[in-house]
Amino acid sequence: MADTLVIYRESEDFGDPTLPTLPVTSTYEAETAEFITRAGASANYGALNSLVAYLKRQGLWARCLIAPCKAASNKGSGATLYTLGGLRADSSADIALTGSPVWGATGLQLANLKYGTATVPGIRASTNLYTFRRRILQSAIAGNAPEDASLFIGHLGSSVPGENRGWTQGGGVSAWSTETATMAVSDTGFSPPIIATTLLTGAIGEEATIVWRAANGGNTALWKNTTQITLDLAQNTTTSMSPAAAGYTTDNTVYFNARRLTGVVSSGTKSVISVFYLLYDGSARDLTSQERIDLTNLVNAQ
Numbered sequence: 001m002a003d004t005l006v007i008y009r010e011s012e013d014f015g016d017p018t019l020p021t022l023p024v025t026s027t028y029e030a031e032t033a034e035f036i037t038r039a040g041a042s043a044n045y046g047a048l049n050s051l052v053a054y055l056k057r058q059g060l061w062a063r064c065l066i067a068p069c070k071a072a073s074n075k076g077s078g079a080t081l082y083t084l085g086g087l088r089a090d091s092s093a094d095i096a097l098t099g100s101p102v103w104g105a106t107g108l109q110l111a112n113l114k115y116g117t118a119t120v121p122g123i124r125a126s127t128n129l130y131t132f133r134r135r136i137l138q139s140a141i142a143g144n145a146p147e148d149a150s151l152f153i154g155h156l157g158s159s160v161p162g163e164n165r166g167w168t169q170g171g172g173v174s175a176w177s178t179e180t181a182t183m184a185v186s187d188t189g190f191s192p193p194i195i196a197t198t199l200l201t202g203a204i205g206e207e208a209t210i211v212w213r214a215a216n217g218g219n220t221a222l223w224k225n226t227t228q229i230t231l232d233l234a235q236n237t238t239t240s241m242s243p244a245a246a247g248y249t250t251d252n253t254v255y256f257n258a259r260r261l262t263g264v265v266s267s268g269t270k271s272v273i274s275v276f277y278l279l280y281d282g283s284a285r286d287l288t289s290q291e292r293i294d295l296t297n298l299v300n301a302q
Contacts, residue, residue, distance in 0.1 A: 108273065
């Protein structure tokens with residue numbers, strides 16, 4: 001059942017500040033209204049509510065996690081990026097930010113060792129995980145080659161096996177002329193990983209939604225917006241690349257904009273703004289092609 005949220009705006013009568021503020025009543029899904037209150041969001045309600053309503057209507061709500069990253073779409077300051085969705089059992093699924101990332105009108109700048117972590121119940125056992133992540137490419141920061149560590153799932157420790165990760169890396173010090181997209185799964189720590197790679201193209205300022213599907217049975221896939229990108233599986237030793245395939249199933253920590261090398265968080269993204277995240281666990285209920293396209297378009301509208 002939808003809740004009613006009353007929003008106040010300035011009078012539209014030529015912007016006359018002497019006129020009273022007019023109430024505008026809009027009906028939102030209960031989950032949207034609860035998030036707005038909890039996170040203190042101040043804008044972009046309609047786009048978020050459209051996504052929430054679609055997920056509920058399609059029966060996908062119970063297995064999703066949403067993280068709006070624009071300052072006005074979330075708290076806008078501090079060390080917590082608030083989330084919503086059926087996978088948010090409690091506040092541990094809100095994203096704890098490390099390193100004081102910069103909040104901005106277009107999203108979160110999670111540079112170098114600025115990243116986020118959240119505990120998402122059951123995500124580590126997923127056999128079919130979709131990640132929709134809208135991002136803006138930037139020039140390199142502090143002389144580092146452009147890099148976008150999208151996320152990884154697993155235990156943070158050099159002696160504990162199991163992680164699932166996806167990231168993209170630019171081909172030059174200051175430009176994104178060639179972008180390598182990598183997905184890796186490991187059942188013995190960082191090495192040897194099971195890797196799928198491909199080349200993308202992108203220019204500084206490009207805003208797009210990258211969709212990873214980490215799945216079993218040869219169904220791992222990558223899309224840039226709604227265009228599928230062919231993965232080079234030459235280094236892959238198995239067709240199963242889901243979080244569950246990594247072999248460590250007791251740690252449900254998700255690292256946003258970070259990856260690990262030799263057991264520690266080695267870097268966050270060096271030149272990307274995160275605009276919006278949507279995670280969907282399709283282990284029990286896969287997405288149809290049309291649902292994936294619809295969700296991509298809804299994420300792009302945020």
